[in-house]
Amino acid sequence: xxxxxxxxxxxxxxxxxxxxxxxxxxxxxxxxxxxxxxxxxxxxxxxxxxxxxxxxxxxxxxxxxxxxxxxxxxxxxxxxxxxxxxxxxxxxxxxxxxxxxxxxxxxxxxxxxxxxxxxxxxxxxxxxxxxxxxxxxxxxxxxxxxxxxxxxxxxxxxxxxxxxxxxxxxxxxxxxxxxxxxxxxxxxxxxxxxxxx
Numbered sequence: 001x002x003x004x005x006x007x008x009x010x011x012x013x014x015x016x017x018x019x020x021x022x023x024x025x026x027x028x029x030x031x032x033x034x035x036x037x038x039x040x041x042x043x044x045x046x047x048x049x050x051x052x053x054x055x056x057x058x059x060x061x062x063x064x065x066x067x068x069x070x071x072x073x074x075x076x077x078x079x080x081x082x083x084x085x086x087x088x089x090x091x092x093x094x095x096x097x098x099x100x101x102x103x104x105x106x107x108x109x110x111x112x113x114x115x116x117x118x119x120x121x122x123x124x125x126x127x128x129x130x131x132x133x134x135x136x137x138x139x140x141x142x143x144x145x146x147x148x149x150x151x152x153x154x155x156x157x158x159x160x161x162x163x164x165x166x167x168x169x170x171x172x173x174x175x176x177x178x179x180x181x182x183x184x185x186x187x188x189x190x191x192x193x194x195x196x197x
């Protein structure tokens with residue numbers, strides 16, 4: 001069976017089962033081509049709310065499907081690969097953060113959306129990368145714990161020096177692997193390309 005034939009079979013099954021496909025932008029081209037929506041994790045979860053489909057097939061990782069289910073509780077949400085996980089989302093758990101909160105109860109816990117549903121239950125507020133600064137600045141509390149992404153947390157901390165923001169050692173191991181040397185090599189190979197972080 002060719003890729004096109006398989007795609008056509010999936011498109012037919014989508015219609016028969018009232019299923020929509022959400023594909024994270026990291027997915028292969030063949031999946032993205034037949035997805036109803038493509039984008040980042042939070043955008044896709046918001047997109048799921050607007051769909052008439054009663055079934056959502058999420059082509060991404062576990063926390064993404066959880067978020068889609070939270071925003072569309074009346075829909076059935078399936079994860080294309082039930083073993084697909086995100087090391088950053090899974091590196092901290094509710095027990096760890098509950099213990100940190102117990103030791104420092106004055107801190108408001110700010111969680112980046114790329115966390116598990118279980119972890120979100122012990123956090124005070126959940127932010128996206130585009131809303132983090134606005135939300136942190138608006139919080140009444142000046143003592144915060146920002147989890148799990150130290151890169152985003154450090155950026156927020158530098159932008160909000162009036163806040164006492166504590167970070168735990170967390171973040172995306174894939175992003176941490178990118179070195180300045182690799183960036184400079186890529187820039188040398190593609191001098192007209194923009195470098196986005």
